[in-house]
Amino acid sequence: MSVTVRVPSAMRKLTHGRAELEAEGATVRELLDHLGAGNPGLVGRIMGDDGDVREFLNVFVNGADIRYEDNLDTPVSAGDEVSIVPSIAGGAAPPG
Amino acid sequence: MSDTGQGTGTAWGDAAPRELHLAAGLAAALVDEASVAGDEEVCGLLVGRRETDQSRVARTVACTNAAPEGRRQTRFEIDPRCLIEEERVARGSGEEVVGFYHSHPAGDPIPSPVDRTYMGLWPGMVWVIVGARALAMRGRVRAWSFDPGREVVPREVRIESARGESGMAERPITRDP
Ligand SMILES: [Zn+2]
Numbered sequence: 001m002s003v004t005v006r007v008p009s010a011m012r013k014l015t016h017g018r019a020e021l022e023a024e025g026a027t028v029r030e031l032l033d034h035l036g037a038g039n040p041g042l043v044g045r046i047m048g049d050d051g052d053v054r055e056f057l058n059v060f061v062n063g064a065d066i067r068y069e070d071n072l073d074t075p076v077s078a079g080d081e082v083s084i085v086p087s088i089a090g091g092a093a094p095p096g
Numbered sequence: 097m098s099d100t101g102q103g104t105g106t107a108w109g110d111a112a113p114r115e116l117h118l119a120a121g122l123a124a125a126l127v128d129e130a131s132v133a134g135d136e137e138v139c140g141l142l143v144g145r146r147e148t149d150q151s152r153v154a155r156t157v158a159c160t161n162a163a164p165e166g167r168r169q170t171r172f173e174i175d176p177r178c179l180i181e182e183e184r185v186a187r188g189s190g191e192e193v194v195g196f197y198h199s200h201p202a203g204d205p206i207p208s209p210v211d212r213t214y215m216g217l218w219p220g221m222v223w224v225i226v227g228a229r230a231l232a233m234r235g236r237v238r239a240w241s242f243d244p245g246r247e248v249v250p251r252e253v254r255i256e257s258a259r260g261e262s263g264m265a266e267r268p269i270t271r272d273p
Contacts, residue, residue, distance in 0.1 A: 091171030
């Protein structure tokens with residue numbers, strides 16, 4: 001059984017055009033490790049060199065932001081939906 | 097801004113279509129929404145169909161401005177859950193989120209440096225900005241997108257009347273204060 005990972009159109013060049021991927025793993029980190037083999041560019045966009053989620057990238061598990069859960073160690077189980085969403089923001093002032 | 101990952105930017109996205117088609121009623125509604133919000137920025141999603149040369153907006157979806165209170169005059173943040181939910185609604189319909197909109201309550205509809213940074217995270221998306229000052233729709237509602245390799249470029253906004261005529265609307269906006 002696997003977990004569905006949804007990718008926005010803006011990132012589909014990194015997934016060979018696919019909007020959703022199936023991945024195996026018990027945590028978000030394990031999913032990304034599993035996906036990394038076939039989609040190294042995608043995982044590089046999600047995680048920085050420090051191994052954390054990039055500052056302007058959000059990962060949601062069933063609608064919950066993993067920053068408010070256990071970050072990359074947030075558990076996942078079969079049938080869960082993971083969404084990758086770059087930040088959508090802007091403004092005249094620098095972000096705080 | 098640190099670590100936006102834009103170092104790999106040119107390779108991971110397609111350019112947005114050259115034109116954005118927007119019904120006059122939708123354009124007017126965006127201007128109204130921005131006016132009603134006063135000095136705070138509004139923001140939301142553009143949902144429709146993406147074709148080779150154009151994106152056609154079928155509807156707009158307002159999202160709460162999730163920026164901290166007191167900062168929304170110069171800042172907007174769309175809660176990712178607004179996008180996730182709308183993509184769920186649109187799935188299988190042939191429609192998709194083709195862009196985002198926000199307003200500049202005190203300025204022109206030109207992307208700020210901060211806007212441009214975030215636009216770089218979304219190649220292929222059209223960003224509509226509703227400005228404050230211009231009297232005609234043409235100058236008030238403008239569109240931009242991040243063109244991989246070329247940075248932020250303007251996109252033509254075609255405002256279409258209910259009769260299906262295509263063209264750039266020049267009528268004055270009468271609901272301004
Ligand atoms: Zn802006």
